[in-house]
Amino acid sequence: MMRMNSIITLAGAALIFFGIVTFAYRGIPYRSGEKVIEVASVRTSVNSRKIIPTSPLLIGLVLVGGAALIAVGSTKSS
Numbered sequence: 001m002m003r004m005n006s007i008i009t010l011a012g013a014a015l016i017f018f019g020i021v022t023f024a025y026r027g028i029p030y031r032s033g034e035k036v037i038e039v040a041s042v043r044t045s046v047n048s049r050k051i052i053p054t055s056p057l058l059i060g061l062v063l064v065g066g067a068a069l070i071a072v073g074s075t076k077s078s
Contacts, residue, residue: 006073
């Protein structure tokens with residue numbers, strides 16, 4: 001049972017970390033590489049940083065869910 005509690009606590013911490021990062025960037029950041037031109041053996045590409053927008057309500061739910069998982073995982077079973 002102790003192992004299950006630590007897994008739940010770890011999942012809660014991961015959710016909180018993900019929520020904080022998503023809140024800081026106002027979405028989920030990622031990089032995208034796009035090929036612009038290719039002539040013979042010369043290739044030109046553009047790497048751009050994009051963000052998938054995320055609702056602040058969803059971010060709040062992720063943070064609350066992570067806190068709840070940590071609370072449940074940290075309780076001692078009798």
